[in-house]
Amino acid sequence: MKIKIPKIPKIEMFGIDVIKNMLFFILFIFIFLFLLGVIVAPSIKNFKIIKKEYFTTKFKLDNSEKELNMKTLEYQKLFKENKRTIFAFKREFDKENFKNFSSKYMKIIDIKEKKSEIYENKFIKKTFIITAILSTPTNFYKFVKASQNYKNIIKIYFPIVFKAKNGNIKLVYKLEHFKKR
């Protein structure tokens, strides 16, 4: 059976086919809306999300760089101020050097290492028993004072024994050396 499609009547105005142009106009609007909804709108939405993420991430990056700069400056300042202490904590205890350092105040006879232990998880504490001969206790005070500027971090501690010996004083004391672990 043959279907008969009704022929669209041709309406012309100033020689322009009104129906055809109307259909093209509808087609144009349809294609325009279709492309807008299917391609352009999702692209804009996606672009907006990515752009927002871009600026958020950039803001975070700027902040982290600022913080890093601040930390670097703080570290450099602290390092500069405490250079002597930092290097002192890196050095091993050198018996000969210590003898030389002490020679101005007393004569070191013996340095005995007693024990080595971890101190506060970050340091190694070595304990030595020092035996020395000195002429007067004043030298001991001077030595303790000078030890603040020694190249190692040393703590003079109890027990301290002074014993008269042939006109001099035999001194025995505990010395603790601290080093970075």
Place this chain on the structure above:
Amino acid sequence: MYSFTKANKKPFFAEDTKLWLIFIFAISALMIFFSLFLLTKSYFYKNDISEFKVQISKNNKKITDFSNKIIFIKKEKELNTQISVNNELLKDGVKNLLDLIPDPITLTNIKISKNSLFIYGVTPSKEIYNVLLLPPLKSIFNITITNFYQMDNGWYKFESINKLKEEK
């Protein structure tokens, strides 16, 4: 029939149809081009975001490293100060103790511990010891015990044991 004019070739599309088609094609191309432009821009943004994230992660790691170093330097500084103060206090403590010994009394041995002091020496008489040395020792220590041993020349050897009570 015969015509004096030549037959014109009939165009495939009418003029207005062509115009509409061009118009539709142009707007479609424009929209597709715009979308492609946005996609390209998004692609570059995404690349930048990935780079930023890597950089942020590196920065955070460096910040943590610096923070740890700063904490450690502060700890070193604190320990050094504490040791310096301890040494200074020890020096003053020993000096003050030795300054307590009056001239007539001679020491032969002195052992200073954290909570105790042992003094061995020679005194011309018990009275001199009891008047000049005992009171300051008693004022410092909780327990003070002294033993005297007379020598051939009449002087006394003494041993003084002084202790601080441990705080509970």
